[in-house]
Amino acid sequence: KAGVTQTPRYLIKTRGQQVTLSCSPISGHRSVSWYQQTPGQGLQFLFEYFSETQRNKGNFPGRFSGRQFSNSRSEMNVSTLELGDSALYLCASSQTTRGRGGYEQYFGPGTRLTVT
Amino acid sequence: SQQGEEDPQALSIQEGENATMNCSYKTSINNLQWYRQNSGRGLVHLILIRSNEREKHSGRLRVTLDTSKKSSSLLITASRAADTASYFCATPLLTQGGSEKLVFGKGMKLTVNP
Numbered sequence: 001k002a003g004v005t006q007t008p009r010y011l012i013k014t015r016g017q018q019v020t021l022s023c024s025p026i027s028g029h030r031s032v033s034w035y036q037q038t039p040g041q042g043l044q045f046l047f048e049y050f051s052e053t054q055r056n057k058g059n060f061p062g063r064f065s066g067r068q069f070s071n072s073r074s075e076m077n078v079s080t081l082e083l084g085d086s087a088l089y090l091c092a093s094s095q096t097t098r099g100r101g102g103y104e105q106y107f108g109p110g111t112r113l114t115v116t
Numbered sequence: 117s118q119q120g121e122e123d124p125q126a127l128s129i130q131e132g133e134n135a136t137m138n139c140s141y142k143t144s145i146n147n148l149q150w151y152r153q154n155s156g157r158g159l160v161h162l163i164l165i166r167s168n169e170r171e172k173h174s175g176r177l178r179v180t181l182d183t184s185k186k187s188s189s190l191l192i193t194a195s196r197a198a199d200t201a202s203y204f205c206a207t208p209l210l211t212q213g214g215s216e217k218l219v220f221g222k223g224m225k226l227t228v229n230p
Contacts, residue, residue: 043220
């Protein structure tokens, strides 16, 4: 199976602009989670989508939004970019996140966003 | 909120030596996972250990879980330069609706010198 793919891999934007990142999960995976990784804060959970519905959301402002399509592909959007949004954005897919048996997440290579 | 914390935050060893990383967490969990991240890349799942397991092996990796102490350790034996990476422990946080989200520690940077 092909792994999780993210596009673009690198992006440079200026403050105030908006950006859309894309994630294609592993075939058959219905859950897509997004994370922001910065040197100071580490890996922070943004949100999770499952079958086109946002199921969980982290503590990020409303400028961060996402959606999932019927083919499980997901996009995240950041509006009115700030310097502090510079980060590596990672998406991860899994078959499910329900149940308490634990589930493995498969990560994409990430999108490196630089805001100037 | 930070659930798992790795210790030490950085470790530098010679090839062939063993590397041990520890993870402490705060609340009761039903499983704990370890991931590896090569510089600036995505995370790779290494191993998942459930709360009813005390020890688990995968190749050169050995993971232990002590639920009474709320801690886990990852041992990499006979380390190689290719093991140079950051290692994260991840614990589940049950959310409303019954799904789990993974909460990652800040990671531990391992450098294996050839």
